[in-house]
Amino acid sequence: MNKFLDWLDDRSGIRSIVKEALYEKVPGGARWRYVWGSCLTFAFFTQVVTGTLLWMSYSPSAQTAWESVYFIQYQMWGGWFLRGVHHYMAQAMIVLLVLHLMQVMIDGAYRAPRELNFWFGIALMGVTLALSLTGYLLPWDQKGYWATAVATNLIAEVPLIGPVLQKIVVGGVEYGHQTITRFFALHAGILPATLIGLVVVHIYLFRKHGIHVKEPRPKRDSYFWPDQILKDGVACLAVLLAVVFLTLFFKGAPLGPPADPSNEFPARPEWYFLFLFQLLKYVPAFWGAVIIPIVLGLLILIQPFIGSSTKGHQFNVGFWWCLLAGSAGLTFLAFSEDRENVNHIAAVEEAEWQANRVIQIAQEDGIPPTGAVTLLREDRENRGRRIFASQCSSCHRYNGHDGRGYLVSDEQSAPELAGFASVNWTTKLLNYDHYVSSEYFGGTAFKDGTMAKKVLKKYDDEEKKLLPDVARLLSDLAELPYQEQLSEDEKESLLDIYYDDLACIDCHDIDSEGEGSAPDLTGYGSRKWMIDFINNPEHERFYGKKNDRMPAYGRDKKLSEEEIEIVVDWIRSKPGEF
Amino acid sequence: MSQSNSNDQESLKESSCCETDKGRRLVVASTIGVSAACAIFPFAAGVTSILDPVKKNSGSVAEVPWTKVTPVVNLPDNGKPAKFEIILSKVKDAWTTYKNVPAGAVYLSRKGEEVTAYSLKCPHLGCAVDYRSKTNDYFCPCHNSTFGIDGSVTDKNSPSPRGLDTMDTKIENEYVWIKFQQFRPNIAEKIPLS
Numbered sequence: 043m044n045k046f047l048d049w050l051d052d053r054s055g056i057r058s059i060v061k062e063a064l065y066e067k068v069p070g071g072a073r074w075r076y077v078w079g080s081c082l083t084f085a086f087f088t089q090v091v092t093g094t095l096l097w098m099s100y101s102p103s104a105q106t107a108w109e110s111v112y113f114i115q116y117q118m119w120g121g122w123f124l125r126g127v128h129h130y131m132a133q134a135m136i137v138l139l140v141l142h143l144m145q146v147m148i149d150g151a152y153r154a155p156r157e158l159n160f161w162f163g164i165a166l167m168g169v170t171l172a173l174s175l176t177g178y179l180l181p182w183d184q185k186g187y188w189a190t191a192v193a194t195n196l197i198a199e200v201p202l203i204g205p206v207l208q209k210i211v212v213g214g215v216e217y218g219h220q221t222i223t224r225f226f227a228l229h230a231g232i233l234p235a236t237l238i239g240l241v242v243v244h245i246y247l248f249r250k251h252g253i254h255v256k257e258p259r260p261k262r263d264s265y266f267w268p269d270q271i272l273k274d275g276v277a278c279l280a281v282l283l284a285v286v287f288l289t290l291f292f293k294g295a296p297l298g299p300p301a302d303p304s305n306e307f308p309a310r311p312e313w314y315f316l317f318l319f320q321l322l323k324y325v326p327a328f329w330g331a332v333i334i335p336i337v338l339g340l341l342i343l344i345q346p347f348i349g350s351s352t353k354g355h356q357f358n359v360g361f362w363w364c365l366l367a368g369s370a371g372l373t374f375l376a377f378s379e380d381r382e383n384v385n386h387i388a389a390v391e392e393a394e395w396q397a398n399r400v401i402q403i404a405q406e407d408g409i410p411p412t413g414a415v416t417l418l419r420e421d422r423e424n425r426g427r428r429i430f431a432s433q434c435s436s437c438h439r440y441n442g443h444d445g446r447g448y449l450v451s452d453e454q455s456a457p458e459l460a461g462f463a464s465v466n467w468t469t470k471l472l473n474y475d476h477y478v479s480s481e482y483f484g485g486t487a488f489k490d491g492t493m494a495k496k497v498l499k500k501y502d503d504e505e506k507k508l509l510p511d512v513a514r515l516l517s518d519l520a521e522l523p524y525q526e527q528l529s530e531d532e533k534e535s536l537l538d539i540y541y542d543d544l545a546c547i548d549c550h551d552i553d554s555e556g557e558g559s560a561p562d563l564t565g566y567g568s569r570k571w572m573i574d575f576i577n578n579p580e581h582e583r584f585y586g587k588k589n590d591r592m593p594a595y596g597r598d599k600k601l602s603e604e605e606i607e608i609v610v611d612w613i614r615s616k617p618g619e620f
Numbered sequence: 621m622s623q624s625n626s627n628d629q630e631s632l633k634e635s636s637c638c639e640t641d642k643g644r645r646l647v648v649a650s651t652i653g654v655s656a657a658c659a660i661f662p663f664a665a666g667v668t669s670i671l672d673p674v675k676k677n678s679g680s681v682a683e684v685p686w687t688k689v690t691p692v693v694n695l696p697d698n699g700k701p702a703k704f705e706i707i708l709s710k711v712k713d714a715w716t717t718y719k720n721v722p723a724g725a726v727y728l729s730r731k732g733e734e735v736t737a738y739s740l741k742c743p744h745l746g747c748a749v750d751y752r753s754k755t756n757d758y759f760c761p762c763h764n765s766t767f768g769i770d771g772s773v774t775d776k777n778s779p780s781p782r783g784l785d786t787m788d789t790k791i792e793n794e795y796v797w798i799k800f801q802q803f804r805p806n807i808a809e810k811i812p813l814s
Contacts, residue, residue, distance in 0.1 A: 104713060192745045192762065203802070206674050214673040215802070215813045218713035255677045304705045304722030306740065306748030308761045323763045323779060325807050327745060383749065386761060419722070432703065436753075453755035598693045 052075035055389035064267035066249065070259030075149070078142035079248070081275035081281050084326045085135045086237065088282075089173075092128040093230060094396075102226040103219050105413035107182035108300040112404060112414065115297050128287030133172055135287050136314045139167050140366070147362050150355055159247035162240055165341055169486055171314075178312060182222060187301035188309035191217065192223075192319075196331040204528035217303070299396035300415040308389045310380070317372035320379075338365070388448040395447070399424060426612020434459070436589070437485070441619045444600070455485030456592070461618025463520035463567025468513035473497040481549055487590040492549075492559065508539050515540055518538035520567025524617050542577070561585060572610040666785050684788075684799040684812075685709075692794050695730035699769070701751050703740070706800045726787065727751055727758070728796060729769075737798050738771050738788040744780040746805050758784060781808045 051057045065374070068076070099118060101110040114121035146152050152160035179190040194212050198204040213220025237369045265268070289295075298307075311319050322330045341361070346405040348354040380386045396418060403417045410416060418424050430438075430445035437456035444450045458481045461467045470476040477498050488494060501509070515536035518528045528536070539545045549560035562583040574581070577596030580589045595601040599611070689704050696702075703727050710775070711718040725740040725748075740748045747762035757774070758767040768774040771784035788799040802813045 063716070104716065111778065165677065188747065192747060195745045198804070198806065209673045212673070213714070214676065220714050302722070304725050306725070306750075309747050310762075319763075326779065326781070380740065383761070390759065451752065522665060599691045600694050 050168075055243055064265070064271075064549050066252070066266040067263055068253055068266055068270050069255045069263045070257075071261030071264045072273050073256075074273055075145055076253060076270060077254065077274050077277035078138055080271075081277050082135065082138050083241070084141055084278040085131055085281060086132045088285075089128060089135070090234060091312075092124055093133070095468065097127055100226075101320065102180070102222045104182065104301075105411065107180060107222050108297075108414055109409050111181040111183075111297060112401065112409070113392075116401060116405065117296060126255070126292070126294035127285055127297030130285045130288040130292075130399075131281075132177060133288075133312070133314070134281055135170055136174065138281070139170060143167065144362060144366075147359050149256045149351065151252055151463075152358075153348050153349045153355070154346065156247070156254065159251070160246060160346050161343060162244045162247065163340075166237065166240050166244060169233055169240065172227060173233050173237070174314070175313065176225045176233065179225045180229060181297055182220065182301045183298035183397075184301055184305070184307040185296075185310070187217065187297040187303075188307045189222075191309045192309050193311070196327060199328050199331045201332070217301075241488060242526035246571055274336070297401075298393055298398065299400055299418060300413065302415050302418070305396075305418075306389075307393055308386050310376075313373065316376040317369035320372040320376040323354065353358070362372055384449055385425060388443075388446070392446050392448070396424065422608050423612060423615070426615075427610050430459075430612065431602065431610040433595070433601060434609070440613075453485065454480050457482045458618070459613055461616070462572075462613050463517055464522055464525060465510075465514055465517040466518045466616050467618060468567075469510050471508040472498065472513055474501075487588075491588070505544060508543055511536050511539050512544060512546065516563060516566050519563065519565055520571075520614070522614055522617075524615075549592075567614075569607075569610055569614060572614070573606055576606050638798060641662050663803070667687050678769075683727065684738055684801055686790070686797045688727075689728065689796045689798050692730070692735075692791055692796055696794065697730050697732055699729050700753070701727040701729040701738070702770075706798065708800065724802070725798065726798065726800070727784075728789070730785075730796075731793060735789045735791060737789045739785040739787065739803065741785070741802065741805070741809075743782050743785055743803065744806055749784065764805045781806055782810060785810055 047057075051414070072152065086123065096114065099110055099114050099121070111125070114120070114125055114580075146160070146163065152163075175190075175193060179186040194208055194217075197208040197211055200207055209215065211221075211224060213224045299305075310316070318330065321334075322432050325334070345358045345361075349358045399421065401419045403421060404414060407417075427440075427445040428441055431448070435444035435450050437454070438459050439450065439454050440458070441460040442449075442458070457471075458467075471482055476482055478484050478494055483489050483491075483494065514528065515533065517525065518533060518536075521527065537552075540552065546563075547554070547558075549558045551558045551562045551564060552566075553564050570618055573596075575584055578594040579585050579592040580587070580594055580597075593600055596603065596606055667791035670814075686708060687708055689706065694702065694704075703725055704727075705722040707720055708718075708723040709720055711721050711723050723814070727738040727740065727749075729736050729738070729796060742749050742760040742762065742765055744760060744763055744765045747760050749758045749760045749765070749767065752759050756769050758769075758771070759765070760780070763779050765778045766773075767778070767784050768776045773780055773783050785801075785803045787801055789795050804811045804813055
């Protein structure tokens with residue numbers, strides 16, 4: 043072995059290189075405050091390795107980006123872990139950057155003769171933030187798509203060349219294939235290469251000037267190896283454990299629904315950009331994206347000179363504390379505003395629903411070459427709730443919301459439809475108090491109609507006891523997929539109540555020829571009954587002239603036949619949350 | 621390493637005998653020129669492809685086609701806005717051409733025979749605005765831009781530099797048609813993206 047090393051050293055001078063690298067003097071002994079640079083190097087190393095491994099399965103295009111990330115996340119052995127480590131290490135890097143920077147500021151290590159190295163450090167911070175920003179878009183999910191739309195619109199704020207620059211970065215006017223390919227080239231090629239170049243100079247300059255010692259020196263001088271390296275290693279291990287913990291705790295990185303320009307999403311950047319996001323609520327984008335960063339940037343660049351006096355140094359340190367506190371304050375404001383915003387919460391839940399749904403379909407049926415976005419667009423369940431939200435929910439409700447979970451600001455003026463025609467729903471309907479409540483017909487003309495005033499209100503206690511049986515009978519007609527059908531005998535006995543005891547048949551037909559004065563209940567709540575009803579509630583079988591505001595969706599072509607079927611199937615698919 | 625290199629260069633200079641200073645300068649200049657050309661060449665080769673999106677989309681704006689949106693009956697004639705997806709018959713994205721895909725959405729508001737279309741994209745930074753029926757206005761959930769029911773900026777503190785973007789519409793054969801466009805964000809003027 044020694045012989046081989048001798049040979050190698052003779053040809054390469056490896057021994058002196060290693061010696062120079064390891065036996066760097068650490069004046070005042072190894073200290074924990076020097077670990078951040080090594081942690082950042084470790085973090086970047088992790089990103090290069092995990093990123094390259096992710097690259098092996100990632101495919102940058104509008105039809106394959108989300109799909110390949112889905113594959114990594116849900117199909118590949120351990121893919122979720124790999125992606126999780128990459129995701130959370132990126133966030134750890136931001137935290138480490140701040141720690142490293144603050145250590146350098148507080149210790150005064152940015153001052154002469156280390157000005158140049160300080161500037162390289164600031165440049166490295168910029169490149170790291172750019173890596174985060176470009177990485178965010180690559181999964182091509184709604185979150186990345188809409189947040190990047192905002193970020194790239196900010197590029198247009200650059201004076202003179204802004205719009206052209208934006209086109210170059212986006213790869214055109216609209217977001218698409220070229221946006222992903224360009225962002226990927228930036229994220230996996232240009233930016234890491236730049237970062238490596240800068241880091242080499244950064245470390246070279248660091249070595250040239252040596253460690254800047256914070257006085258007083260606690261111990262005797264020691265060497266980088268092994269004293270400081272042990273501390274660095276322990277710190278890196280702590281970073282690693284934190285990242286692994288986050289990955290396991292959150293079960294990997296999140297993946298939203300696939301990007302869809304016609305499906306809005308409340309764009310929020312990653313948490314470390316939230317301060318900028320919040321700032322844009324208060325100042326014009328030109329200030330937020332150009333003037334403020336330039337002024338702050340210039341100030342930061344001359345800080346080594348400002349810091350040459352004690353007062354100047356104190357100013358610099360105070361400046362960074364203020365900048366951090368300001369960013370933390372804005373971040374807190376952004377979080378608390380969103381937490382109090384019910385619409386935002388509903389939008390986030392809706393996106394989660396879509397993500398879960400598309401992943402479920404992808405796992406059951408697979409993803410077609412047209413991409414996962416078409417899975418959601420064609421999914422009958424997704425379409426059902428969306429049709430309900432856009433067409434029905436201004437009067438009706440679904441479990442109290444608009445079908446997707448959003449609260450509706452209009453007053454509810456027609457019945458709740460979750461679990462429509464189920465035993466529970468129908469039992470409540472036949473209870474006078476519920477019938478005239480806003481949950482059912484309280485917001486309609488039927489509140490004062492014959493059924494309410496002359497029938498339900500007039501029943502005595504004995505008759506009221508029979509109503510749940512009528513509800514069971516009616517609900518049976520609906521043939522709901524989640525309810526068991528009654529046996530023939532049961533049905534017979536319930537029909538007796540319907541015909542004789544309560545004489546419902548006097549007004550509501552069931553399987554009879556006559557024309558009752560109230561809606562025909564033959565096949566009530568069944569798929570066909572509902573389709574016919576929504577098609578034209580003014581038909582004689584239903585409300586006829588007594589119809590109160592319910593539009594004839596099919597007759598007036600407000601919805602296509604297919605759309606009516608979809609919304610009916612959706613309403614009938616699940617029981618309500620009673 | 622760098623030191624030994626410069627030593628080598630020194631010795632090279634000495635060994636390669638030069639007749640005149642002028643001649644040496646020429647050699648140095650040529651060396652720098654040739655090396656620079658070699659170094660720049662790979663970058664220069666890629667300039668056009670990087671700038672391709674700028675070239676492709678500049679020039680005159682092509683005539684925007686009419687796109688069918690929805691039957692008129694789906695719009696209440698009291699001006700209350702409703703949101704509609706815009707399905708374009710043809711959308712090109714680099715090497716893919718999509719047929720009949722949703723390319724965006726608009727709010728349509730009808731008063732009698734007149735339909736106004738408001739872009740869903742906030743003119744501030746491009747998030748999707750919401751119609752709020754409670755306050756009868758539009759609100760952007762990103763940076764809190766607010767717009768009146770007529771799309772105008774009503775609040776001084778609203779960050780958007782202009783009102784919601786409108787697009788040409790017409791009613792034909794009981795359907796609403798639109799010339800669907802996107803506009804440059806965050807400037808006071810309304811300029812179509814091209």
